[in-house]
């Protein structure tokens with residue numbers, strides 16, 4: 001196997017016990033959700049491939065992880081994003097900086113899917129935005145098996161798993177391979193968007209995760225001081241740094257629903273910490289402007 005199992009830890013927050021699956025600690029260079037998602041590409045040989053092409057936002061975790069994959073495989077990496085601010089160009093940081101250091105070729109285009117298509121040939125691998133594709137199932141099956149063994153080791157009764165979704169690919173495949181409930185929330189769009197994403201990846205929709213809604217609507221990647229405060233409390237009380245894009249929405253949702261959920265909560269930490277420096281810089285600039 002490529003990675004040893006990630007740690008599994010018991011923590012307390014607000015007097016409530018949470019088990020945390022630490023996929024953020026999976027590997028130094030290739031951690032978290034995207035390491036699981038791209039496991040298939042990491043562990044199979046693609047002798048005819050010379051280039052990987054993808055598109056998405058300029059601070060995405062998928063972008064950074066693909067830059068690692070490309071470097072390990074010796075592939076060229078073409079990444080299309082729709083806009084690079086003058087500020088980011090002058091002050092590279094976070095995932096963007098790290099991906100550039102791995103040799104990413106970045107292309108700006110307002111029609112990013114169409115632009116990405118132009119770079120595809122017989123020797124290219126196309127990775128969908130956010131890694132929403134069937135190949136993700138292989139890594140998720142391994143994660144599901146690790147969780148089953150963690151639960152047994154810790155003698156956890158009546159477990160349920162919670163984590164925030166982007167495309168929902170992770171939640172879909174984990175629920176497919178786990179016998180207990182998987183709860184998630186959307187950080188992009190709404191729950192209808194998440195269900196549409198699921199239909200695009202997997203025709204067999206007999207076992208779907210359960211979507212929990214927040215009282216208030218949070219827009220993807222936007223700054224919310226209340227969520228930043230929650231992120232700081234989680235860090236102070238549990239000694240765990242979560243990501244600032246998905247996890248604060250995830251924890252807010254879980255805490256809003258926890259009293260009505262039956263069983264022992266397991267929170268999946270999907271990594272993404274490398275992106276925190278750019279989010280913290282945005283919060284700091286926002287605070288200075290207030």
Ligand SMILES: *Cc1c(COP(=O)(O)O)cnc(C)c1O
Nearest residue numbers: 061165166167168169170271272
């Ligand atoms: C990509 C990512 C997600 C979203 O995963 P999906 O499978 O698209 O739902 C959540 N958290 C982190 C840290 C990620 O990198």
